Amino acid sequence: MxxxxxxxxxxxxxxxxxxxxxxxxxxxxxxxxxxxxxxxxxxxxxxxxxxxxxxxxxxxxxxxxxxxxxxxxxxxxxxxxxxxxxxxxxxxxxxxxxxxxxxxTATYLTPKRSVPDNKTPYPYGNAPQKDTIFKNVDYNLLNETLDILFDEKNKTRAAIVIYKDQIIAEKYAKGFTKESKILGWSMTKSITSTIFGILEHQNKINVQEKAPIEAWKDDDRSKITIHNLLQMNSGLAWDENYDKISDATKMLFLERDMTKTQVYKEFAGKPNESWNYSSGTTNLLSGILRNEFNTHQEYLDFWYTQLIDKIGMNSMLIETDLEGNYVGSSYAWATPRDWAKLGLLYLKNGNWLGEQIFTKKWVDYATTPTPSSNGWYGAQIWLNAGNRYPSAPSNMYFFSGYQGQNVFILPNENLVIVRMGLSKNADVDELLKGVINSIQN
Structure with missing residues (x-):
């Protein structure tokens, strides 16, 4: 006993x-x-x-x-x-x-949203598109390419190919439709960056200025610019690891104010010389954006009135932390068709139905490779300058998120390709290769 x-x-x-x-x-x-x-x-x-x-x-x-x-x-x-x-x-x-x-039980402010345009055909509204058959598109090859993405290995939920403003291929996994909202994860970072582009176009901010962080004003971190933060090249320490307890997981699951986590980090490198992927940096940028407005309500509204609802991404919702800051690193939900609209806006160099929302200069800036990123990264946008995808042109760029959320923009080919899934290991290069080869120019 x-x-x-x-x-x-x-x-x-x-x-x-x-x-x-x-x-x-x-x-x-x-x-x-x-x-x-x-x-x-x-x-x-x-x-x-x-x-x-x-x-x-x-x-x-x-x-x-x-x-x-x-x-x-x-x-x-x-x-x-x-x-x-x-x-x-x-x-x-x-x-x-x-x-x-x-x-x-706390009270909170909410963003003001506009009414969706359900009369104008997609992509400029949400009504059915006016179908066009392109003689130079091999639709059989195109559909075969998409079909491969939906096997057990690739675990794709949605795929869309847009050519010359026209959806030429679209496919969804069982349980998903064109109305399904899907989390973009780190594709949200590209939205955060875009807000800076809009503000710069409106002459309300200069991204080359020093980052307005009070805690840095009396030490070497005062040299960090908004530009450094947008390129994730500030030199600040950050551990972006989702397989263990890290800076990223503590921020997302334990913090009330996610804009402050990166603020308290010290240097692990030098500004403009030490590229380090950091969701904390993006949420710090969201905090900087909040301070650009006179009121919290203006901050909440701007993202929708000047970008999201303006181009008809009405399904999109960006979640906030407990303090009401947009979690600009990770938490935007939208239908695949609405995610594609953001890609189209970049393809059109920021012009939407004649209105310049941001400039071509911003697109060029955002897609310029960050020093020490091996040609992989711009200003919160991923690049193919380092030939990560050898079958795609080097000037292709894309929004990218956890588990394989992607919007690819191919300027020369007039293409936007969306792939959303549950596996980052899908053969994306084969997808890009098949889509490109299906269009004869």
Missing amino acids: KILKRILLLLSIILTVVVFINYPKLNMLSGYAAKNTASSVFVAERNLDFTNNTDNNFSPVNLATNTVNSDEKTATSSAFGLLTRNAIYREGLGAVLTLSDEDE
Whole structure:
């Protein structure tokens, strides 16, 4: 009997130690599951079973137990019954993880949105497009190319090819349609960058100026410019790792104000010499944008009135943190067709139906390779200057997000290609090759 008690005591000690060591990881696990569940159910309007089977079905997130309260619009996720996190949905702002009971009853401002244009044909409105058959397009090759993306290996949810303003191919996985909102993850960074381009076009900001961060004014970080931040070339330390507890995961799942995490980091390199991918930097940029406006309401409205709703991306919603800052690094939801509109705006050098929203000069700036990025990165936009995709032209650039969210812009070919999935390992180069080869110029 004494031996049994000792064994049980030892097992209890071991269990306590294991829980203590892994408790922070459980916090991240349940936090990701709760946030993702709330967003999927209340932003993307999927049901819980579909969410668990398609969005929370990968390790270790699938170990969490998730529930939703449709009346209160909340999601709760538990990690083995040891740690529980809650997320709430706020109309106009999306879902957010709570850090205290008061967060669930707090009041908040919401952005003002415009009414969708459902009369003008796509892409300039949301009505059905006027179909055009291009004699120089091999539609069989085009559709075969898209079909390959939807096998078990490639795990694609949606794919669209737009040529000369016309959707020439479009395909969706089971359970998804052209009305389905899909999280763009880090494609949101390109939206944040675009807001700077709009403000610069309106002569309201100069990205070459020093970053207006009070905490940096008396040390060497005062040399960092907004330009350095846009290129992720500030030299500041940051750990962007989603497989462990890192700066990125702590910011997304533990912070009330996500714009401040990068502020407190010290140098790990030198400005303009040390490219380092950082979601913290993008959210710092969102904070800088917030301070450009006289009121919080103006900040919330600007993203929609001057970009998102202006070009008819009416399905899009950018989620905020608990302090009301847009999580410009990660949390924009929209239909694939609306994501494509942002690509078209860049393809058209910022001109939308005759209105210059930002300039060609901005496009050139945003697609200029960052020093030390090996030709991979511009101003919150990925590049092919380093020939990451050898089958595509070197001047192709793209928005890119976690698990394979992509909008590719090919200026010479007059193409925008959207691919949204659950696997970053899809053979994207074959997709690009097949689409390009299907069009004879």
